[in-house]
Amino acid sequence: MSTTSIRKTPLLQVRDLAVTYAGGAQAVRGVDLEVDAGQKLGIAGESGCGKSTLALALLRLLPVGTKVTGEILLNGEDVLTMKWGQVRAVRWAGASIVFQGAMHSLNAVHRIGDQIAEPIVLHSKASQATARKRAGELLEQVGLPAARVDAYPHELSGGQRQRVMIAMALACDPGLIIADEPTTALDVMIQAQILRLIEQLVSEQDLGLIMISHDLAVLSDTCDRLAVMYAGRVVEHGPASEVYENATHPYSKALSGAFPRIGDPASRFAPRGLPGDPPDPSALPAGCTFHPRCPVALDSCATQDQELRDAGPGRRAACVLVGPQGVAAPVLPGAEEARSTT
Ligand SMILES: Nc1ncnc2c1ncn2[C@@H]1O[C@H](COP(=O)(O)OP(=O)(O)OP(=O)(O)O)[C@@H](O)[C@H]1O
Ligand code: SF4
Numbered sequence: 001m002s003t004t005s006i007r008k009t010p011l012l013q014v015r016d017l018a019v020t021y022a023g024g025a026q027a028v029r030g031v032d033l034e035v036d037a038g039q040k041l042g043i044a045g046e047s048g049c050g051k052s053t054l055a056l057a058l059l060r061l062l063p064v065g066t067k068v069t070g071e072i073l074l075n076g077e078d079v080l081t082m083k084w085g086q087v088r089a090v091r092w093a094g095a096s097i098v099f100q101g102a103m104h105s106l107n108a109v110h111r112i113g114d115q116i117a118e119p120i121v122l123h124s125k126a127s128q129a130t131a132r133k134r135a136g137e138l139l140e141q142v143g144l145p146a147a148r149v150d151a152y153p154h155e156l157s158g159g160q161r162q163r164v165m166i167a168m169a170l171a172c173d174p175g176l177i178i179a180d181e182p183t184t185a186l187d188v189m190i191q192a193q194i195l196r197l198i199e200q201l202v203s204e205q206d207l208g209l210i211m212i213s214h215d216l217a218v219l220s221d222t223c224d225r226l227a228v229m230y231a232g233r234v235v236e237h238g239p240a241s242e243v244y245e246n247a248t249h250p251y252s253k254a255l256s257g258a259f260p261r262i263g264d265p266a267s268r269f270a271p272r273g274l275p276g277d278p279p280d281p282s283a284l285p286a287g288c289t290f291h292p293r294c295p296v297a298l299d300s301c302a303t304q305d306q307e308l309r310d311a312g313p314g315r316r317a318a319c320v321l322v323g324p325q326g327v328a329a330p331v332l333p334g335a336e337e338a339r340s341t342t
């Protein structure tokens with residue numbers, strides 16, 4: 001075998017992941033993803049499309065009774081078949097999650113230094129004093145003075161608390177950070193600072209990053225690649241700026257058109273919002289699950305499901321109108337032309 005054909009094991013490989021909650025909600029369906037060290041993958045989609053479920057599944061944090069199938073290979077080892085002891089080790093030292101609401105994730109009655117030190121003591125068996133010292137260093141890494149180890153969460157601003165969450169996520173030197181809407185509750189200036197901080201830490205430490213947001217603009221600015229989810233599935237996947245600037249799937253197109261762009265005043269006044277809501281994951285429509293809302297649906301879309309297919313170099317999309325050359329026919333507007341050419 002030639003050396004060029006040997007490929008390093010990816011940091012994270014998700015294969016055919018499906019999650020069904022106890023009540024029957026199919027929140028994630030057949031998702032494949034890959035993240036290498038140093039790569040930043042964005043996951044976008046409207047509320048309820050399965051982003052957080054996917055993130056929680058990666059570290060087996062879903063409620064008891066949830067059915068999870070497929071493979072989640074972290075450094076080549078399947079998280080879904082690991083023993084609990086191994087899962088606990090992986091949760092901080094292999095991958096860690098930064099959630100949206102820092103105030104809810106931090107314990108209000110413990111000093112932040114102790115909260116950052118706790119996983120360090122648990123995972124590396126370091127002494128309390130060593131772990132507290134490391135907590136101070138981590139605070140400095142995220143732009144806070146080490147002396148703030150003695151602060152309680154209520155003594156910090158929202159942006160500072162989110163920095164503490166990032167410090168906690170880094171505490172046990174994980175290879176992968178999963179950031180689930182890490183800046184949604186913050187104002188625009190603080191949001192930008194936190195995003196820059198995450199980007200900087202990820203590239204300095206050669207980490208993998210999965211960043212979840214409903215905001216394609218934020219993701220295209222921060223990430224290398226972008227996966228757009230709808231009704232539990234990835235419907236488009238490709239280089240972040242291309243998916244944002246030139247989406248091929250009608251859903252990604254609508255999603256990217258729904259946000260104003262800096263430097264494009266027209267987009268502020270004509271956002272292409274979508275009518276209706278994503279489907280109930282307990283009662284998904286037949287065919288392409290996007291067809292009830294799709295402005296260019298063909299008659300066949302009501303019955304024919306769509307798998308991800310080649311949509312150009314490095315790109316994939318799950319739409320009958322998309323081929324290797326990108327969109328096969330005009331998509332928005334122009335439904336009638338699309339119908340007559342397929
Ligand atoms: N514990 C649960 N039990 C049953 N259904 C759930 C549970 N958690 C989430 N769901 C359902 O699964 C679907 C996906 O939810 P999820 O939280 O993953 O969406 P999301 O894309 O993260 O949305 P948001 O942008 O609002 O955070 C939703 O329909 C939700 O109601
Ligand atoms: S497959 Fe049909 S309904 Fe689904 S996105 Fe494409 S055109 Fe729209």
Ligand SMILES: [Mg+2]
Nearest residue numbers: 051052053180
């Ligand atoms: Mg969520």
